[in-house]
Amino acid sequence: MRRLFSVALLAVWAPIAVASELSDTRKAELRHMVLHDCGSCHGMTMKGGLGSALRPVDLEGTDADSLAYIILNGVPGKPMPAWRALINEDEAKWIAEALTKGLIK
C-alpha cells in the first residue's frame, strides 16, 4: 500500500497548499460524509471493511498529502473511487488531516 502511495506521488503530485479555512458547516458536512458514505466501506469507526482501516494507528507513516491524493484520485483497480468530482483539494486535505489525527469518529 505504501509503495502505491509513493508511485502515485511521484507521478503527478504537487503538494497541496495549506488547506484554506473551511466553514464549520462544510466541515460538518464532510464529517458526515466520511462517517456515513465512506463508512460503508471503511466502517463507521474507521476500522475498515472492504476498504482499508483508517484509524491513526493504521495510518502511521502515511502523510496527509498522500491520503488527500488518494481521496481525490482513487486507487486504480480497487473500489476506491476518485472523489474529485464531489470535493475539492482543500476539503480532501481537511479530511486527510482529520483522519490522521483521529478527529472523525
Added chain:
Amino acid sequence: MRAIGLIALLFSCLWPAAAYTAELRGTGDLGIIVERASGSVVVIDTSRHSIIHRVKGLGDLSHASAVFSRDQRYAFVFGRDGGLTKVDLLKGEISGRTVQAGNSIGGAISDDGKLVAVSNYKPGGVKVFDAKTLDLIADIPAISGKGGERSKTVGLVDAPGRRFIFSLYDAGEIWIADFSAPGAPKLTKFGDAGKLPYDALITGDGRHYIAGLFGEDGLTHIDLWADKPETQTILKDYGRGDRKLPVYKMPHLEGWAKAGDRFILPAVGHHQLLAVDTRTFEHVGTVKLHGQPIFAVARPDGRHAWVNFALPHNDTIQVVDIPTLKVIHEFKPGPAALHMEFTPRGHEVWLSVRDADKVHIYDARTFAKKGELGVTKPSGIFFTARATRTGL
C-alpha cells in the same frame, strides 16, 4: 380518584411497548430497521405503521443486515464489527450475542433454520453458528488453493439442502459449503470466479448464483442445477467502450429483479440497469437511469423495480417497468434514500431516508406516500417474511 384514573389512562397510552408484549400476536407483519449510527434496531409493526421496540447495544451497524428464524420471532443481525446479535422481536430484547470476528459483512440462515453463517473480512472466511444457542459449529478460513492470505468473503447466501455459497473477494473464487451430512461441511471450490467479486445473489428457486465483479466487466454465473456446476462469465461486454464513472457506492445485487423471462441487475460504474435473458444469460436490454444504481429491488410480483442511487444522486428514486424497460416514475424522497423493502405481497414499500432521519411508507402501485416514521439514521429495512425466501 378520577385524577389517578386519568394518570393511569395516560400512562397506558404512553406505554405501547408494554401493551404489545402483553398481547398475543403473530410476527408475520413485523420487521426491523437498522439505526446505523447508534448501534440499535427498531422493531416495527408494518400493519400499524408503528415502532414497537427499540433494541440497543448491537455495536457498529454500518452496512448491517439481518435474516430471520423460521418462526419469524427472532432476527439475526450482522454488524460491521463482527457482532452477531439475536433479537427477540416480541420481547424487544437481545436474546443472544457473540462478537465472532473483527470485521464482517452480512450472513445467511440455512433452509432448515438451524445454522446461521457469517461472512467475515477479518479474519477472512465464514463462520457458522447454531441458530438456537449461537455456539460455533464450523469455521471455514477462506484460504485459496493458490496460496496467499485469508480472503475477505462476500456474497454469502443460503442455498437449498443446508448449503451456503460465498465468494472470495481477494482470491476470486466461489465456494459452496454443504452441511447436509453431519460433521464438517463438504466444500466445493470454483477457482476461476473472476477478478474481485464484490457481492452476489441467488435466485429464489435456488438455481442460479451470480457474483458481480469489480475487477473486470461482467458477472460470474453458476447453474446449481447442473450435474457438474461450473462458472461461466456473463455480460462480458456490458461496459465496453463506455468510460466507467467513479463508483461512489458499490451496487448491491440482493434485490435482483425478475419478471417472466428476464431479470435486471445494476451495472457497475454506469447509469444503467442491465436486462438479462433468464435462460441464455444474454444481455437483452439496458435501462438508462438518473445515476449509478445501488439497489434495483423488484416488487414481489416482478412487474416493477424500484431503484436508488449512489452519490451525488442518492436523493432520488426511479421506478422501472420491467416488461418495457422504461422508467415510469421518479421522485425525490430526501437525502440519502438508502434502502427499500416491500411488504410480502407488494402493497407497500418502505424506504429509509438516512439523512432526514425518516422512514417513508409508499403505496407501491399508486406511488402515493402513506406515512412516515422517525428513525435515527436508518439504513437497512428487513421484514420477517424474508424467513420464507431463499437468498434473503
